[in-house]
Amino acid sequence: MFLFKKDFATISLNQRRSLLSLEWLRQPSSEELKETFIVSMDVARAYEVRFFFSNNSIGISTDLAAQRWVSSYMAAAFEQLKVERYARVLPRDAMQEVVTYKVFDEAQNLCPSNVLFNVFYDLKSAEEWLLQGVEQGSKPTRT
Template identity: 25%
Template sequence: MLQFDKPFATIEIEPEKSLLILTWHGFANSEEFREARTAAVQIARQYGLTKWLSNMKDMKAIRQADQDWSVNEWLPLFQTLHIKKWGLIISDDMFNQMAMSSMMSKIRPKLTHPVEYFQDLNAARNWLERD
């Protein structure tokens, strides 16, 4: 069920699996990046979703200011959700990989649920759908 559809990102939910899928398309500027991440939190809360999939396969670099925003502003909102599993599909873009590595090194210690990294959508979905 498509919830958010913009050129830079889409958010789909599968309520029967308690799953939110945030898929990035190329580069997102600061406004777009923050809009999509904020919308995803609101949608996850609205539907009481417990599994989150960040598909960054086609995502490009993330600005430093947006990395800082993610850690300082977005993470506290994300932590109020009842997420049990978070899967991340790694970007093909080296600059995105470096940004995510830096950001997740700050985010991961603050999380209580498992976070796993994947190369493809099927592997991520399989892990998320197992209890």
């Protein structure tokens, strides 16, 4: 079910799988990025989501101020979330990957969590890793 649908991003929830999906549709403004990120974390908290999927295959970019904001907000949010795995799909772009890991690592430095994080270049691989073992009713295995 879609919980957030704008021309720049969508957020959907699959309660059965405890999966939140965030998909970027175009480059957001700074305010649109913040709005989307806040809503996604609020949904994850409200529904006690275990799996977070972010599809950035279009390759949105963020400036340094936005990267710092996302890291800080993510660090604070992770303290209250049940998220176990976070998968992010990117275009094949070294800078996108470097920035993505930098933002996540900074969030972990601010507030360490047990969230497993991985970057992928295709949707299928990301979903397989994210939901590994879920269909059998077991918890995902750590990689």
